[in-house]
Amino acid sequence: MTSAAHVTLRAAEKTFARADSRETIHAVGPIDLDLHKGEFFAVVGPSGCGKSTMLELIAGLTEATRGSVEFEGVPISGRIPDGVGVVFQEDACFPWMTVRDNIGFGLRRAKLSRAECADRVAKALQMMGLEAFAESYPAQLSGGMRQRVCIARTLVTQPRLVLLDEPFGALDQQTRLLMGEELLKLWRHTGATVFLITHALDEATMLADRIGVMSARPGRLLEIIETNWPRDRDSRIVEDVRFGEITARLWRSLREESMKSIGKARVA
Amino acid sequence: MSRAALYRIAILAGIVALFEILCLTGKIDRITMQPPHRMVMDLGRMIGSGKLNAAIVQTLSNAGIALVLALVVGIASAIILFRFRVARDVLDPLFATYYAIPVFAFYPLLIVLFGLGDTPQILLGFMLAVVAVIVNTLNGLDRVPRVLLKTARVNQMGGTETALKIMLPSAAPYVLTGVKLAVAYSLIGIIGAEFIMSRGGMGYEISFAYNNFDNATMYPLILLILFVSLSLNTALSLWERRLLRRRGQR
Numbered sequence: 321m322t323s324a325a326h327v328t329l330r331a332a333e334k335t336f337a338r339a340d341s342r343e344t345i346h347a348v349g350p351i352d353l354d355l356h357k358g359e360f361f362a363v364v365g366p367s368g369c370g371k372s373t374m375l376e377l378i379a380g381l382t383e384a385t386r387g388s389v390e391f392e393g394v395p396i397s398g399r400i401p402d403g404v405g406v407v408f409q410e411d412a413c414f415p416w417m418t419v420r421d422n423i424g425f426g427l428r429r430a431k432l433s434r435a436e437c438a439d440r441v442a443k444a445l446q447m448m449g450l451e452a453f454a455e456s457y458p459a460q461l462s463g464g465m466r467q468r469v470c471i472a473r474t475l476v477t478q479p480r481l482v483l484l485d486e487p488f489g490a491l492d493q494q495t496r497l498l499m500g501e502e503l504l505k506l507w508r509h510t511g512a513t514v515f516l517i518t519h520a521l522d523e524a525t526m527l528a529d530r531i532g533v534m535s536a537r538p539g540r541l542l543e544i545i546e547t548n549w550p551r552d553r554d555s556r557i558v559e560d561v562r563f564g565e566i567t568a569r570l571w572r573s574l575r576e577e578s579m580k581s582i583g584k585a586r587v588a
Numbered sequence: 589m590s591r592a593a594l595y596r597i598a599i600l601a602g603i604v605a606l607f608e609i610l611c612l613t614g615k616i617d618r619i620t621m622q623p624p625h626r627m628v629m630d631l632g633r634m635i636g637s638g639k640l641n642a643a644i645v646q647t648l649s650n651a652g653i654a655l656v657l658a659l660v661v662g663i664a665s666a667i668i669l670f671r672f673r674v675a676r677d678v679l680d681p682l683f684a685t686y687y688a689i690p691v692f693a694f695y696p697l698l699i700v701l702f703g704l705g706d707t708p709q710i711l712l713g714f715m716l717a718v719v720a721v722i723v724n725t726l727n728g729l730d731r732v733p734r735v736l737l738k739t740a741r742v743n744q745m746g747g748t749e750t751a752l753k754i755m756l757p758s759a760a761p762y763v764l765t766g767v768k769l770a771v772a773y774s775l776i777g778i779i780g781a782e783f784i785m786s787r788g789g790m791g792y793e794i795s796f797a798y799n800n801f802d803n804a805t806m807y808p809l810i811l812l813i814l815f816v817s818l819s820l821n822t823a824l825s826l827w828e829r830r831l832l833r834r835r836g837q838r
Contacts, residue, residue: 381738406742410735415835416757426743459836 326513327355327378327481331387333538334373346538348373350387353532353541355481355513360504362516362524364570365534366578371517372409374539375483378515379406391481405479407487413458413466413473420445420454422469426477444472447502464491468499475506482507484516488523496520497555500527508551521570526557531566533573536580542573622803631808640793640809647778647790648816650706654713654774659767661714662721667751669722670729686719695781704787713777717770724769728762729755761837764828771820779813 333349348370380400611623669676698708740750782791797806
């Protein structure tokens with residue numbers, strides 16, 4: 321991991337106007353964060369704390385109300401920067417395209433040669449275990465397989481910054497672990513900076529170099545925990561005694577915030 | 589073949605058989621209606637003789653032009669209205685009541701403006717078809733998942749590319765419903781206009797035959813229109829079914 325700031329958030333905040341009144345909702349911030357080039361950063365936080373909004377700020381899908389967000393030193397102000405790939409929580413497969421065409425979508429738009437496209441798509445299909453379903457349509461796949469298609473479609477374009485919004489939420493535990501391994505391999509191979517949002521504390525612990533813990537809404541970073549895992553790691557890291565310690569520490573930080581988010585009184 | 593299709597064929601066959609019996613037994617006299625088998629024979633003879641080919645070509649080409657115009661203008665308008673909420677809010681009530689307006693009442697005005705040629709007829713066909721395309725396309729665009737639009741933005745796609753590569757393919761089943769209606773409406777518009785006042789076309793020939801008690805021409809022409817409309821509708825329905833099956837919706 322290098323230390324150059326790849327993404328920088330400075331006092332970044334987002335407020336939304338309520339559709340039914342003149343009130344505003346303070347969704348997230350102020351947030352100060354540096355994502356280092358090539359690091360794997362995960363964010364955990366209670367439901368509705370603004371994790372996805374934070375991701376959308378970095379992706380340029382929404383503009384910060386106050387503060388600034390920069391990618392590679394260039395301010396992002398509601399403009400989608402080059403070299404950013406996003407995997408959304410929802411099923412974003414194009415239902416009218418086969419799995420092969422879905423995965424190759426970004427490559428075709430990048431006007432790569434047909435051979436290069438076919439080669440990269442074939443590798444992605446193999447990596448995601450979707451070879452047998454290359455000519456299937458998304459409706460013929462399970463929810464988990466569809467999400468793998470979306471992940472492949474993003475990663476195949478080799479973005480420099482990968483933003484993942486709970487990408488494994490639809491997968492079963494075993495597949496999540498294996499997909500996590502594949503993601504780690506890709507991360508090592510491409511050297512991309514990865515920003516992952518997840519509800520699963522164990523997933524964050526297994527995958528990330530650093531984990532940001534967010535407060536209940538308006539989401540702010542309460543603390544950043546460094547895992548200090550070796551770069552060359554896989555799902556067997558769950559056997560490490562520190563894995564449990566880090567996960568437990570995350571839960572200690574999050575428990576009270578989670579209670580707040582579901583409307584419970586302050587816990588003792 | 590699906591059970592529904594079999595029932596459909598059985599019902600149609602039953603209706604045809606009923607008319608055949610009623611005509612052959614004299615319950616319906618020949619001046620009122622010919623037996624269906626006679627209509628088919630007359631249609632074959634008419635097409636074989638080539639007597640009405642010019643009228644058939646005129647009607648179908650005008651209906652085709654009206655349909656294409658309605659599709660291009662209708663789909664483009666729907667995309668624009670989808671993007672401009674205020675314009676849509678203004679026009680939505682008009683769309684809801686549009687088919688209560690007797691469009692054929694504008695035919696004399698169109699003849700005054702454009703003469704007694706093809707243009708007023710094409711405009712009538714277009715006017716009847718275009719709103720069905722707009723309403724159904726908008727219906728489909730409303731259902732495009734937001735995540736697909738976000739995906740388009742992440743892929744740095746512009747407005748036109750997003751519309752062509754994401755929004756319209758996603759809304760395709762609904763657009764196709766609009767196309768099916770537009771096929772019927774454009775035919776109705778052209779034939780209706782020809783029927784009222786024209787110098788040619790199938791509607792004109794039907795009108796002429798109707799006024800002269802020429803059932804041997806009128807019914808086969810009606811049968812031909814029915815056949816063309818049914819064929820196009822069936823082809824579009826098959827396409828629609830294929831699209832829906834791919835999406836796991838049927």
